[in-house]
Amino acid sequence: REGTDCTIVARSMTVPLALEAAEKMKEEYDVSVEVIDxxxxxxxDVDxxxxxxxxxxxxxxxxxxxxFASVGAEISHTVMEHAFDYLDAPVKRISCAEAPMPYARNLEVLALPDVDKIVAAVKEVCYL
Known part of the structure; x- marks a missing residue:
């Protein structure tokens, strides 16, 4: 998905969440979000x-x-190493809660990334 205001790099199960968050940002805040899987x-694909x-x-x-020590950390580091001067805001990372993964479904939902957490991160880097 192409966009002009913010980039989301999403992996695996967070890709559909990122796409939904991008739609929500466009509808509610008129922010155009590019999503990369x-x-x-x-x-x-660093380029x-x-x-x-x-x-x-x-x-x-x-x-x-x-x-800690995730692929997202490496992506963030790579961007800061190669495109730091282009960043208008610090890189924001969304990941699992820093706790053991719970077995109860209602607690698992709280520990995993979701659309609202991604939207909040985009709003933060866009200063909304």
């Missing part, structure tokens, strides 16, 4: 991500991994 992490950030000047990384 890198499909592979090795090799990572696509960097070119998108150079266009939108903002980045949100969404994944179901833990926050």
């Amino acid at each position: 890198p499909r592979t992490i090795k090799p990572l 696509t991500i960097i070119n998108s950030v150079k266009k939108t000047n903002r980045l949100v990384v969404a994944e179901e991994s833990h926050y």
Whole structure:
């Protein structure tokens, strides 16, 4: 999905959530969000991500991994290494809660990324 105001790099199960968040941002805030699904992490399509950030000047990384030592951390680092001067806001990362994954469905929902968390991150990097 192409956009001009913010880039979301989403992996795996967060891709449909990111697409839904992008729709919500367009409808409610008139913010155009580009969503990138890198499909592979090795090799990572760094050029696509960097070119998108150079266009939108903002980045949100969404994944179901833990926050520490994740692919999202590597993507964030790579963008800051190659496109730092293009960023208008700090990179925002959305991941699982920093806790063991609960077995109860109602608690699992709280621990995983969701559309509202992604929307909140996009609003934050867009200063809305």
